[in-house]
Amino acid sequence: MKRLSPERTTVTTSRTSVRRVAIASCIGTTIEFYDFFIYGTAAALVFPKVFFPALGSTAGTVASFATFAVAFVARPVGAMVFGHFGDRIGRKKTLVSTLLLMGISTLLIGLLPGAATIGVAAPLILVLLRFGQGFAVGGEWAGATLLTAEYAPPGKRGLYAMFPQIGPAFAFALSSATFLITGTLFGDTNDDFLNWGWRIPFVFSIVLVGIGLYVRLAIDETPVFRANATQRALDPEPARLPFLEAWRFQTKEILLSAGALAILFAFFYMGTAFLTSYGTKTLGFSRPFVLTVGIAAAVVFGAAIVLSALYSDRLGRRLVIMVSSGLAVVWSLALFPLLDSGSRPAFVISVLTTLAIFGVAYGPCGALLPEMFQTRYRYTGAGLGYNLAGVLGGAIPPLIATPLASAYGSNAIGYMMAGLALVSFFCTKALVETKDRAL
Numbered sequence: 247m248k249r250l251s252p253e254r255t256t257v258t259t260s261r262t263s264v265r266r267v268a269i270a271s272c273i274g275t276t277i278e279f280y281d282f283f284i285y286g287t288a289a290a291l292v293f294p295k296v297f298f299p300a301l302g303s304t305a306g307t308v309a310s311f312a313t314f315a316v317a318f319v320a321r322p323v324g325a326m327v328f329g330h331f332g333d334r335i336g337r338k339k340t341l342v343s344t345l346l347l348m349g350i351s352t353l354l355i356g357l358l359p360g361a362a363t364i365g366v367a368a369p370l371i372l373v374l375l376r377f378g379q380g381f382a383v384g385g386e387w388a389g390a391t392l393l394t395a396e397y398a399p400p401g402k403r404g405l406y407a408m409f410p411q412i413g414p415a416f417a418f419a420l421s422s423a424t425f426l427i428t429g430t431l432f433g434d435t436n437d438d439f440l441n442w443g444w445r446i447p448f449v450f451s452i453v454l455v456g457i458g459l460y461v462r463l464a465i466d467e468t469p470v471f472r473a474n475a476t477q478r479a480l481d482p483e484p485a486r487l488p489f490l491e492a493w494r495f496q497t498k499e500i501l502l503s504a505g506a507l508a509i510l511f512a513f514f515y516m517g518t519a520f521l522t523s524y525g526t527k528t529l530g531f532s533r534p535f536v537l538t539v540g541i542a543a544a545v546v547f548g549a550a551i552v553l554s555a556l557y558s559d560r561l562g563r564r565l566v567i568m569v570s571s572g573l574a575v576v577w578s579l580a581l582f583p584l585l586d587s588g589s590r591p592a593f594v595i596s597v598l599t600t601l602a603i604f605g606v607a608y609g610p611c612g613a614l615l616p617e618m619f620q621t622r623y624r625y626t627g628a629g630l631g632y633n634l635a636g637v638l639g640g641a642i643p644p645l646i647a648t649p650l651a652s653a654y655g656s657n658a659i660g661y662m663m664a665g666l667a668l669v670s671f672f673c674t675k676a677l678v679e680t681k682d683r684a685l
Contacts, residue, residue: 267397267468268409270461271390275413276420277451277458278345278386281352282317282379283414283421284447286519287540289314291425291526291533292444296360297369307523308648313373314519317380318511318641321633324384326489329626333488336467337389337396337625344385345462349455351378356448360441388615388629395616396470396685401559404681407612408555415548415605418518421447422540429533470685474621488623489630496627499618503631504638505673506567509574509666510607511639516663517543517600520647524585525593528651539594543601550605558610562679567614570607571671577603578663582656617680624685639666 293313294306301309324344332340355375361368390410398406424447432439492500518540525536558566577599584592611632619627643662650658 264394264397264399264406267393267465268406270465271393271410272413272416273461274341274345274458275386275390275410276416277413277454278348278383279414279417280420280454281348281448281451282383283418283518284352284424284451285317285355285376285379286314286515287421287425287522287537288444288448290519290523292440293372295440296444297372299361303527304648304652307527308645309369311519311523311645311648313369313376315641315645316373316376317383318633318636320377320380321384321636322630324381325388325629325633326384326626327381328385329388329492329623329629330488332385332389332392332625332629333623336471337392338462338465338467340385340625341389341393342459342462344382344389345455345458348379348382348386349452349458351375351382352448352451355379356445356451384629384633387632388625391612392616392625392628393465393468395613396468398613400684403613403617403685404555404557404559404563404610407616408552408609411551411555411608411612412548414514414608415544415551419541419544419548422537422544424450426534426537426541429537470621488626492619492623492627492630496619499677500627500631500634502673502676503615503618504634506571506670506677507607507611507632507635508639508673509571509663509670510567510604510611511636512643512663512666513574513600513604513639514608515640516643516647516659517597517604520643521585521593521597521600523648525597529585529588529593531590531593535590536593539597542594543597546598547601547605547608550602551609554606554609555612556609558613559681562681563610563614563617564674564677564679566610567607567674568671570603571667571674573603573606574667575664575671578660578667580660581663582660586656614677614680616685617683618677621685639670 289310293310294301294303298306298309328340328344331343355372358371358375359368387410390413391407394406394409395403425444428443428446429439432443522536522540525531525539526533554566554570581596581600585596615628615631616624618631643666646662647659650662
């Protein structure tokens with residue numbers, strides 16, 4: 247079979263329907279990533295004591311972030327499974343499934359007894375539920391961005407694909423705020439917070455899931471998918487397994503996109519989960535202060551996402567992401583010397599700048615990945631590239647950062663991040679610009 251070229255079919259829709267889909271995608275990703283992020287906050291602040299009390303502070307933190315990293319192993323699996331159904335039965339039905347799975351997994355984490363109650367079963371069940379969260383998010387991102395990208399009018403795909411991208415900014419602010427409120431109510435070291443106060447954000451998520459389901463059920467399937475379903479019925483060689491089709495025809499694009507976005511994940515999860523832990527445990531800042539910085543950082547990187555997405559419609563996705571990767575190389579080397587000065591202003595600058603650089607890359611990728619793959623396996627291809635980047639940049643750096651700093655000093659983390667940023671820079675440089683490509 248010959249390598250297929252990207253489609254040139256353009257589907258137009260009303261502005262009203264595009265706005266509705268954009269808002270629905272933003273609400274959906276906010277809820278899914280809220281569930282995902284409260285785990286990261288809890289992994290930094292309370293899980294070492296609740297689920298790994300016998301390991302001590304350092305080993306407990308490493309074990310806690312190991313469970314955090316499990317989700318990134320699950321994400322490519324979720325991308326393949328949900329991508330298959332998203333390409334076969336539609337984006338909308340698949341996204342309803344990812345939202346339900348995420349909501350149930352998060353609720354059960356909030357209800358899970360600690361190690362003091364059920365022993366070693368507690369961390370084992372925690373890993374299983376964290377895998378469920380990662381599995382759901384693996385299918386969520388590609389579907390949410392495809393909804394907006396496939397509805398967007400020509401020349402404005404970066405603008406509309408931005409809406410699911412800013413969901414994580416709202417989610418991080420919301421997750422930090424809920425932990426800040428519960429921590430304030432119960433006290434910074436109160437046993438009630440460690441026993442059950444931290445569970446409130448997890449249980450509360452079921453309310454948000456109900457809202458998300460209502461919103462998602464009210465939107466229609468994308469016109470691009472509907473048109474492709476008609477063409478697929480007449481195709482003598484239909485894509486029975488979208489994963490195999492995507493890997494067969496666009497292996498290069500999957501691998502390059504994974505490399506290009508790796509530093510994006512590294513900066514985000516270092517700037518959120520790891521620095522939350524570093525600020526409280528290593529630098530000795532209070533939990534309320536660190537969480538308040540997180541809320542401010544969500545505003546900053548949300549603004550960076552919006553601006554970079556808009557500029558990507560003018561300058562191209564590739565150039566904007568390369569700028570972010572280049573900044574990441576320099577900032578990685580400066581980050582820990584600045585942090586280790588121990589001052590509060592330095593910590594604030596460190597978190598805000600790290601997440602702002604992340605936002606510059608994150609804005610354009612909502613349009614970039616859907617533009618790179620054919621409709622028949624777009625959900626699968628975009629999801630694979632994105633979630634493989636999550637393994638490389640989101641699972642490995644937070645997991646090895648604590649032992650790396652213990653063995654070689656905190657600057658070693660900066661060198662690791664700078665090396666990853668260089669990989670992302672050159673992978674992005676190898677990509678083809680896609681902003682003018684029709685879906």
